Amino acid sequence: MKNVEIVYRYGSGDAVIPPRPVDASEARRRLDDGNRAFAALLDNVGGEGPAARRVVEVDPRDLGLLSAGGAPTQRPYAAVLGCADARVPVELIFNEGPNDLFVVRVAGNGLGGDALGSLKYAVDHLGDSLKLVVVLGHSGCGAVTAAVDIFLDPAEYLSIASKYTMRGLLDQLLVVVHSAARRMAAIWGPDVTQRAGYRDALVEASVVSNAALAAHTVQQELSRDARGMRAAYGVYLLGTHDVWAPRGEARMSRGWPIRRATWTPSMGSATP
Numbered sequence: 001m002k003n004v005e006i007v008y009r010y011g012s013g014d015a016v017i018p019p020r021p022v023d024a025s026e027a028r029r030r031l032d033d034g035n036r037a038f039a040a041l042l043d044n045v046g047g048e049g050p051a052a053r054r055v056v057e058v059d060p061r062d063l064g065l066l067s068a069g070g071a072p073t074q075r076p077y078a079a080v081l082g083c084a085d086a087r088v089p090v091e092l093i094f095n096e097g098p099n100d101l102f103v104v105r106v107a108g109n110g111l112g113g114d115a116l117g118s119l120k121y122a123v124d125h126l127g128d129s130l131k132l133v134v135v136l137g138h139s140g141c142g143a144v145t146a147a148v149d150i151f152l153d154p155a156e157y158l159s160i161a162s163k164y165t166m167r168g169l170l171d172q173l174l175v176v177v178h179s180a181a182r183r184m185a186a187i188w189g190p191d192v193t194q195r196a197g198y199r200d201a202l203v204e205a206s207v208v209s210n211a212a213l214a215a216h217t218v219q220q221e222l223s224r225d226a227r228g229m230r231a232a233y234g235v236y237l238l239g240t241h242d243v244w245a246p247r248g249e250a251r252m253s254r255g256w257p258i259r260r261a262t263w264t265p266s267m268g269s270a271t272p
């Protein structure tokens with residue numbers, strides 16, 4: 001198996017530092033392109049041959065190397081609300097370096113008061129460079145899976161009833177799980193719960209719904225402030241390293257939608 005090298009480099013005479021995106025659409029394209037580059041790099045792990053290499057050029061200003069000992073100025077072009085899961089290194093999967101992304105991470109990428117407050121801080125104080133807010137879920141999310149298991153076996157709720165912090169987290173997710181379950185029943189019929197793979201499908205649907213709902217809520221907050229900024233959502237697939245979101249034309253396989261590696265924006269009128 002050949003090696004994979006991801007190099008963060010500054011100071012190269014021929015380095016090309018990409019300019020900051022000028023609007024939300026350009027920011028979303030840069031994130032999408034960065035993720036595709038990262039996923040393609042890891043696709044080359046198998047087999048023989050020279051090491052697969054990716055160089056991320058870093059602006060020395062973002063490391064404070066040109067500020068005479070002072071701290072560099074924050075200038076991220078996107079804010080990302082992601083899960084605290086250690087398998088989802090946000091800057092890495094988007095092929096970005098320091099000072100490119102304002103990252104907020106919490107279990108289940110839930111939009112609680114602290115997370116929303118952090119995002120609003122970024123919008124209020126970093127608006128000159130910030131163009132996009134992204135909510136990023138991921139496959140196999142432990143918090144969402146726990147909420148699904150409680151939904152399927154409500155007696156399990158007793159195990160967290162006296163754990164305030166855990167209960168607060170899962171209570172938010174249970175609302176999303178319940179909504180996803182009702183939607184699945186409406187599409188595939190009330191006997192969908194008896195089909196093979198229902199639990200896994202419900203986890204997947206809940207992960208997407210959770211990210212979409214949070215992005216929709218963020219978009220409403222941004223629209224209320226009339227800042228012209230946009231929100232988007234996606235799901236990082238641990239197995240393929242792609243960021244994915246559903247499309248209306250998704251085909252069916254064994255009764256479940258097929259994943260497609262593509263972004264879906266969540267604008268003010270978006271319906272999770």
